[in-house]
Amino acid sequence: MSGNLADAVRDGPPGAPGTLAAEARLLSIGAAAAVLGISERALRYYQQLGLVTPCARTPGGMRRYSEEDLERVTRIRELQSLLGLNLDEIAVVLRHEDRVAEIRQSFRDERTGAPERAELLSEALELNENLRATVEAKRAALDKFLADIDARAEKIRAALEALP
Amino acid sequence: MSGNLADAVRDGPPGAPGTLAAEARLLSIGAAAAVLGISERALRYYQQLGLVTPCARTPGGMRRYSEEDLERVTRIRELQSLLGLNLDEIAVVLRHEDRVAEIRQSFRDERTGAPERAELLSEALELNENLRATVEAKRAALDKFLADIDARAEKIRAALEALP
DNA sequence: TCGGTGGTTTACGTTAACGTCAGGTTACGC
DNA sequence: GCGTAACCTGACGTTAACGTAAACCACCGA
Known part of the structure; x- marks a missing residue:
């Protein structure tokens, strides 16, 4: 080296x-x-x-x-x-995040009017919520998976306590 | 069709x-x-x-x-x-689960002595805990990911409330 | 200024997880 | 018993996500 x-x-x-x-x-x-x-x-x-x-x-x-x-x-x-996305799907996510960053910029811009600001914010919120749904679904599935494992562990532990 | x-x-x-x-x-x-x-x-x-x-x-x-x-x-x-394992890794997990099933069989067997039973149970417990660790790690990472997303959403919502 | 380390593009190679096709066999409704 | 739809075993094809090699170029310390 x-x-x-x-x-x-x-x-x-x-x-x-x-x-x-x-x-x-x-x-x-x-x-x-x-x-x-x-x-x-x-x-x-x-x-x-x-x-x-x-x-x-x-x-x-x-x-x-x-x-x-x-x-x-x-x-x-x-x-x-974490999400198991392929690079094409990741490209979409990144484009969405870039769009959110762009919105943040527009938001800082003095010239942006109040109604337009509201529009931008709700767009950002929706993009964010989109990704959230994907992640949440995965989390739910993982939680169930983990619960199953824990249930097994509990049964084994119970059997262990019943032994000696 | x-x-x-x-x-x-x-x-x-x-x-x-x-x-x-x-x-x-x-x-x-x-x-x-x-x-x-x-x-x-x-x-x-x-x-x-x-x-x-x-x-x-x-x-x-x-x-x-x-x-x-x-x-x-x-x-x-x-x-x-869910876990993003490849088929080789899955083969290992399945072998472990098969082993647990085998242990369950031995456990039902009348001829299995008490000390041996304890041994089998702790082996099953360890195999189970093994998988659990993998899943738990993934869940923790996913939770953090989700928390980040929620934090962003909160910021956007706060900005929305500050508007009208 | 020059030698060596690291970077550039281009192009072909690799691996996992199947898709698809060929050529022959089995099951099943009539 | 017979046609045809479903199934069998190879064997080769495909796609994503890189690995690797070749031939040339940039940078930097002595």
Whole structure:
């Protein structure tokens, strides 16, 4: 092992005058992959599907990932492992979440009128509720599953107490 | 559509003297697939991997599935969709559950001594607890996920109330 | 300035979980 | 007894989500 995670993440001098703090913390694809614990190939693949695009590139064309980019990837993995969604379905979820973020922006905008604001909020609420329903369904099923397991455990424990 | 589900499941006269009720209710692979809502190919594939073997065959070699067989397949699908396990991992879980069933048998056996019974019960308990841990972990993650969604919804609702 | 490490695109390879097709066999209603 | 629908066993095809290799290019420390 020539380079470890700490080496990969540690960037050039962050004090270079003129560069914003956020800019200094952009990660290369190797560092990003190391931090996230996934492969570089996966990151490129997600980008190919339009799921995450690194916020910047170096003049030479190398990908630079921001903290926000990493969070997005984390989100992808969560939606994969927790909800069992495939990448196409995840793309939809992410688009919805992007839309919510967009709504948040419009909301901050001074020019947005009150009735339009209400409209935006209820749209955001609906998008949110949409995902919630999916998650809630899964949770309910899991809870039942867990209850079954616990019931079995209880029977075994009862038998154990009846023994000695 | 020439044959529907009801046709497929409805078997020959169940009153044929000499045949047990359970025997009369064995399903062909087509009927089983229809009831379960999966493909025949999937059933054959699961068998190939040693996950479910139909309890019987006709003299001519055609598969016959019992109610218990169907439950086992349902279990497989549950482990797939809820826990996101692959079929190899599911094979392990099923082997553990089979072992628990075996333990239950030994337990009913008169010849099993008291110390051995205790041993069997704690083995069953451990196997059960094993699966429980997996499920519980998933549930915790899902709960957190759901909490995040609810928090967002709350923020949106608060903004909505602050409007009019 | 230059060597080595790391990154880029392009393209073909891999694995799990089936889908589908071919060619022959069995079950069942009439 | 007979036709046909359902089933059998291979065997090859497919799709998602990457893995891997090749050939070329960027960056950075000495």
